[in-house]
Amino acid sequence: xxTGYTGLFLSAFLASTFxxxxxxxxxxxxxxxxxxxxxxxxxxxxxGNTLGALLNWVMGRFCLRWQDRRWFPVSPDHLAQATRxxxxxxxxxxxxxxxxxIGDPLTMVAGVLRVNIWAFLILVAIGKTARxxxxxxxxxxxxR
Numbered sequence: 162x163x164t165g166y167t168g169l170f171l172s173a174f175l176a177s178t179f180x181x182x183x184x185x186x187x188x189x190x191x192x193x194x195x196x197x198x199x200x201x202x203x204x205x206x207x208x209g210n211t212l213g214a215l216l217n218w219v220m221g222r223f224c225l226r227w228q229d230r231r232w233f234p235v236s237p238d239h240l241a242q243a244t245r246x247x248x249x250x251x252x253x254x255x256x257x258x259x260x261x262x263i264g265d266p267l268t269m270v271a272g273v274l275r276v277n278i279w280a281f282l283i284l285v286a287i288g289k290t291a292r293x294x295x296x297x298x299x300x301x302x303x304x305r
Contacts, residue, residue: 165191170209177213179234179265184210185296192300199297207290214258214268214285221272239266252276255284259292
């Protein structure tokens with residue numbers, strides 16, 4: 162049982178970094194199984210995904226000097242797009258850190274721009290938790 166929660170945490174963490182992972186499938190698979198609490202699944206996925214975004218913030222804050230390297234996880238185009246998005250919507254754009262393609266670079270840009278870490282964590286956690294809650298709610302309404 163705890164292996165499922167651990168796997169969910171890891172998949173949510175990795176999905177929030179620049180690695181190509183999807184935590185939604187793991188979340189919904191566990192929600193379909195007996196023995197897993199929906200509220201605990203929501204908490205585990207949200208914490209893992211938020212901590213992955215924090216890793217991106219740290220990379221933006223301290224690792225941007227390597228952005229010209231081939232191995233750097235964000236393309237210049239995605240970084241520029243995220244910077245424009247952040248410039249337009251400001252700190253509140255962190256509520257959309259869960260959005261595919263733009264979310265990961267957006268959290269990195271927040272680190273580059275030295276966004277207050279506590280404001281960052283609160284807004285990112287709200288957005289990511291709301292997304293997982295919506296997924297679980299839809300699952301409960303239409304599948305169960």
